Amino acid sequence: MSSKAFDFVIIGSGIVGLTVASELKKRQPSASIAVLEKEECAGIHASGRNSGVMHCGIYYGSDTLKAKVCATGAERMEEFARQENIAYNKCGKIILATSKEQLPTVEKLLRNAAENNIQARKIDNKELHEIEPYASAAEAAIYCPTTAVIDSVSVIRKLQNQLEGTDVQFFFSCQVTGQKNNKELETSQGTFSYGFLYNCAGAYADVIAKSFGLADEYKLIPFKGIYWKLSEQANNKIRANIYPVPDISLPFLGVHLTRVINGDVYIGPTAIPAFGRENYGKLKGIKLKEAAEIILELAEMYLRNDNNFRKLAHLEMAKYNKANFLASAQKLMPSLKAEDMVPTNKAGIRPQLINIKTRKLEMDYIFVHTENSLHILNAISPAFTSSFAFAEMIVDKSGL
Numbered sequence: 322m323s324s325k326a327f328d329f330v331i332i333g334s335g336i337v338g339l340t341v342a343s344e345l346k347k348r349q350p351s352a353s354i355a356v357l358e359k360e361e362c363a364g365i366h367a368s369g370r371n372s373g374v375m376h377c378g379i380y381y382g383s384d385t386l387k388a389k390v391c392a393t394g395a396e397r398m399e400e401f402a403r404q405e406n407i408a409y410n411k412c413g414k415i416i417l418a419t420s421k422e423q424l425p426t427v428e429k430l431l432r433n434a435a436e437n438n439i440q441a442r443k444i445d446n447k448e449l450h451e452i453e454p455y456a457s458a459a460e461a462a463i464y465c466p467t468t469a470v471i472d473s474v475s476v477i478r479k480l481q482n483q484l485e486g487t488d489v490q491f492f493f494s495c496q497v498t499g500q501k502n503n504k505e506l507e508t509s510q511g512t513f514s515y516g517f518l519y520n521c522a523g524a525y526a527d528v529i530a531k532s533f534g535l536a537d538e539y540k541l542i543p544f545k546g547i548y549w550k551l552s553e554q555a556n557n558k559i560r561a562n563i564y565p566v567p568d569i570s571l572p573f574l575g576v577h578l579t580r581v582i583n584g585d586v587y588i589g590p591t592a593i594p595a596f597g598r599e600n601y602g603k604l605k606g607i608k609l610k611e612a613a614e615i616i617l618e619l620a621e622m623y624l625r626n627d628n629n630f631r632k633l634a635h636l637e638m639a640k641y642n643k644a645n646f647l648a649s650a651q652k653l654m655p656s657l658k659a660e661d662m663v664p665t666n667k668a669g670i671r672p673q674l675i676n677i678k679t680r681k682l683e684m685d686y687i688f689v690h691t692e693n694s695l696h697i698l699n700a701i702s703p704a705f706t707s708s709f710a711f712a713e714m715i716v717d718k719s720g721l
């Protein structure tokens with residue numbers, strides 16, 4: 322098969338790969354850039370399956386990479402949405418504490434907001450119910466006015482079109498299978514040589530990094546996010562977004578209610594341990610060898626109870642049952658009934674990085690590199706929100 326040469330090769334056409342391509346084009350307009358994607362089109366994994374919430378950044382301590390890029394990324398995404406006529410709604414969000422044990426976390430979130438210059442304020446139950454009349458009475462509630470929702474799939478399409486217009490070349494159905502030497506990738510469409518490589522392969526970023534002799538201490542474990550939807554009759558019970566106070570020792574935000582850009586209201590996502598990196602259905606997307614490795618890792622996490630994993634696994638697996646899922650949504654909205662929730666096939670996988678030496682779930686973005694390649698690991702939420710600013714950070718890291 323043929324061999325092709327580019328200044329820059331990017332693996333993955335999710336939001337991270339696309340925004341990195343855009344940032345490279347901005348800095349070096351005449352550079353040749355290839356985006357290699359194993360699927361037939363862009364953004365069909367995490368980037369096309371998320372909640373579409375543009376986070377304000379309140380969850381992240383000021384010492385994190387997430388804090389550095391989340392709010393700026395959201396502003397940049399809003400600018401892109403305006404330029405490209407993409408549906409976007411700055412509808413705000415409520416974070417609801419429903420037990421006294423959550424109050425210290427509420428204070429921590431408000432401190433994050435103050436340190437990171439994010440608009441957020443505590444509201445009382447009167448104001449809460451003016452904003453969200455059906456929300457649970459709260460021990461405390463935070464209102465974040467700058468949180469927005471966006472049509473993520475349109476962002477991907479428009480960005481791809483824009484890149485194609487600047488001669489970035491896309492190779493679809495092109496699976497990267499390994500690297501040959503320091504300058505060449507083996508793929509299902511032959512060899513690609515590069516000046517510099519960006520690994521933005523999402524759920525498979527660790528596998529690719531390992532083929533470069535990197536990331537020995539890391540492994541990605543998939544967690545499945547499934548959603549229900551509010552029925553037409555119940556759809557008016559929420560104005561915008563209601564989130565629980567998260568367990569900040571975990572990288573998941575908890576089941577929330579979100580009115581997406583087309584007006585539907587989704588409830589979810591879960592964070593159920595999954596048996597495949599693309600295991601969106603019950604069995605769909607499970608590959609035997611991959612599943613065996615994941616099950617071994619999950620068993621070890623369960624036995625050692627890393628990060629209180631046993632409790633997480635029990636709580637999350639229980640959400641396969643509608644009554645348990647409903648119970649977690651009712652904490653935010655007590656009047657919800659089983660008949661208000663209709664099933665959907667919306668599901669996403671959060672590829673969560675664990676450090677197999679420290680046995681910790683990694684909470685922040687992580688980079689590993691060689692002289693001419695940079696590998697982006699753990700591009701978890703809010704990587705969609707952050708993406709334009711995150712891409713600047715990525716390209717800076719590669720020394721360009």
Ligand SMILES: Cc1cc2nc3c(=O)[nH]c(=O)nc-3n(C[C@H](O)[C@H](O)[C@H](O)COP(=O)(O)OP(=O)(O)OC[C@H]3O[C@@H](n4cnc5c(N)ncnc54)[C@H](O)[C@@H]3O)c2cc1C
Binds near residue numbers: 370372374702
């Ligand atoms: C259920 C859910 C809800 C979320 N909600 C939000 C939210 O509301 N707000 C927010 O900011 N973030 C959210 N996120 C997180 C956000 O969606 C992700 O952080 C972001 O989309 C990651 O983008 P990515 O480009 O790294 O990965 P992806 O979109 O997964 O892209 C990686 C690409 O690499 C390709 N690839 C992998 N291996 C190879 C290979 N060997 N060869 C060629 N191509 C390869 C894949 O096919 C894929 O297209 C959510 C995620 C999930 C799963």
